[in-house]
Amino acid sequence: MNMSLQGRTYVVMGVANKRSIAWGIAQSLHKAGARLIFTYAAERFEKSVRDLAATLEGGEESLFYQCDVTDDENIMETFQQIQNDVGVIHGLAHCIAFANKEELKGDFLNTSRDGFLTAHNISSYSLTAVSRAVQPLMSEGGGIVTLTYLGGERVVPNYNVMGVAKASLDASVKYLAESLGKHGIRVNAISAGPIRTLSAKGVGDFNSILKDIEERAPLRRPTTQEEVGDTAYFLLSDFSRGVTGEMIHVDSGFHIIG
Ligand code: NDP
Ligand code: N5H
Numbered sequence: 159m160n161m162s163l164q165g166r167t168y169v170v171m172g173v174a175n176k177r178s179i180a181w182g183i184a185q186s187l188h189k190a191g192a193r194l195i196f197t198y199a200a201e202r203f204e205k206s207v208r209d210l211a212a213t214l215e216g217g218e219e220s221l222f223y224q225c226d227v228t229d230d231e232n233i234m235e236t237f238q239q240i241q242n243d244v245g246v247i248h249g250l251a252h253c254i255a256f257a258n259k260e261e262l263k264g265d266f267l268n269t270s271r272d273g274f275l276t277a278h279n280i281s282s283y284s285l286t287a288v289s290r291a292v293q294p295l296m297s298e299g300g301g302i303v304t305l306t307y308l309g310g311e312r313v314v315p316n317y318n319v320m321g322v323a324k325a326s327l328d329a330s331v332k333y334l335a336e337s338l339g340k341h342g343i344r345v346n347a348i349s350a351g352p353i354r355t356l357s358a359k360g361v362g363d364f365n366s367i368l369k370d371i372e373e374r375a376p377l378r379r380p381t382t383q384e385e386v387g388d389t390a391y392f393l394l395s396d397f398s399r400g401v402t403g404e405m406i407h408v409d410s411g412f413h414i415i416g
Contacts, residue, residue: 159396159397161190161391161395161397162190162191163187163190163191163192163248163391163394163395164190164191164192165191166191166192166193166248166249166300167192167193167194167195167244167246167247167248168187168192168193168194168195168247168248168249168250168251168394169195169196169197169240169247169249169250169251169292170183170184170187170194170195170196170197170250170251170253171196171197171225171227171250171251171252171253171254171288172197172198172251172252172253172254173196173198173203173206173207173210173253174198174200174203174206174207174355174356174357175203175206175210175356176210177353177354177355177356177383178253178355178356178383179253179305179350179353179355179383179386179387180251180253181210181383182382182383182384182385182386182387182390183251183253183303183386183387183390183391184196184210184211184214184251184387185214185383185384185387186384186387186388186390186391187251187387187390187391187394188214188215188217189391190391190395192248193219193220193244194211194214194217194220194221195220195221195222195223195240195244195247196211196220196221196222196223197222197223197224197225197236198222198224198225199224199225199226199227199254201224204222204224207222208222221240221243221244223236223239223240224236227254227280227284227287227288228279228280228284230287233287233288233291234291236291237291237292237294237295240295241294241295245295246295246296246297246298247292247295247296247300248296248298248299248300248301248394249296249300249301249302249303249394250288250289250292250296250300250301250302250303251302251303251304251390251394252284252285252288252302252303252304252305253304253305254280254281254284255277255280255281255305255320255323255324255357256276256277256280256281256357257273257276257277257280257281257318257319257320257323258272258273258276258277259360260273261273261274261277261318261319261320262316262317262318262319262320262361263316263318263362264316264318266318266319266321269318269319269322273319274319274322277319277320277322277323278322278323278326281320281323281324281327282323282324282326282327282330283330285302285304285327285330285331285334286330286334289302289334289337289338289343289345293338293341293343296341296342296343298342299341299342299343300342300343300344300394301343301344301345301346301393301394301395301398302334302338302343302344302345302346303345303346303347303348303390303393303394304327304331304345304346304347304348305347305348305349305350305386306324306327306328306331306347306348306349306350306405307320307321307324307349307350308349308351308407308409308412308413309321309324310322310323310324310325310326310327310328310349311325311328311349311413316361316362327347328347328405331345331346331347331403331404331405332403335402335403336403339402344393344398344399344401344402345402345403346393346398346401346402346403346404346405346406347404347405347406348386348389348390348393348405348406348407348408349405349406349407349408349409349413350381350386350408350409351371351375351380351381351407351408351409351410351412352364352367352368352371352380352381353380353381353382353383353386354368368380371409371410371412374412374415375409375410375411375412375415376410376411376412376414376415377410377411378410379410380410381408381409381410385408386408389406389408393406
């Protein structure tokens with residue numbers, strides 16, 4: 159067995175810019191020889207995604223689709239189109255989350271019904287919707303990977319409704335692993351340490367969160383996009399063929415510290 163992804167095609171959802179964790183995953187998969195398909199939600203990020211893909215050697219072969227995960231029809235059309243254009247898919251990286259800014263500070267008790275539903279719709283349910291849509295294209299089996307955060311396992315200040323949505327996402331990974339295992343499709347999550355991305359921007363005390371990691375995490379350094387990318391590559395390759403329904407922490411070991 160070798161680690162090459164030559165001849166395989168992967169869908170990467172959630173590249174907004176070069177700091178996106180999805181972009182770290184795309185780079186790792188590309189290095190391994192994979193062909194890439196990108197989906198983006200906001201039209202304003204289309205150029206950014208296309209420009210980034212063009213920086214990859216052979217990136218002209220990448221394909222791009224607009225896909226808003228709140229819209230079932232859009233999801234179905236996107237994967238139908240991908241099936242028409244490329245046929246078989248070997249894996250998918252789901253790197254999508256959203257909560258209203260006002261829900262990401264203050265007391266969790268004040269979470270609104272709307273804010274709760276929005277966070278769960280985009281950050282959790284979307285994995286199930288997308289998994290169902292991609293399943294027919296994964297006729298040779300393969301892997302699905304999503305991104306989660308420690309705030310779904312423990313109370314982390316300000317993560318609030320997103321923590322509850324991640325707990326739901328983490329449980330979805332297990333149920334989906336059971337549903338899709340019989341089709342040879344594995345479903346896993348990477349719990350990433352804090353990385354300064356567009357989503358993380360504007361988040362109150364990100365500096366002090368990073369400082370804490372540097373002081374207390376076993377590896378004493380922050381998580382990088384590349385570290386997450388390479389673990390996604392492992393989870394989407396045959397080297398992890400016996401792993402499903404799992405969550406791997408790529409966080410310098412921070413999660414073991416009490
Ligand atoms: P980015 O801001 O780079 O990516 C977030 C992505 O979510 C964007 O590409 C955005 O697309 C997409 N998105 C939001 N709403 C929708 C929608 N309705 N349909 C489709 N896509 C949508 O941030 P990150 O790379 O940090 O986030 C990626 C994942 O990593 C998230 O699940 C996040 O929770 C997780 N994570 C991040 C950590 C961090 O410290 N950064 C730590 C642990 C986990 P668009 O802009 O086109 O709307
Ligand atoms: C404990 C923390 C810090 C506090 C909480 C941060 C939560 C961030 C997650 C969500 C996904 C951020 C978010 O939805 C931001 C939006 O309200 C506003 N931003 C946008 O709309 C931009 C333009 C687009 C691209 O963003 C999205 N998401 O579409 C957690 C941190 C230490 C770690 C972290 C940052 C985790 C995480 O899940 O991202």
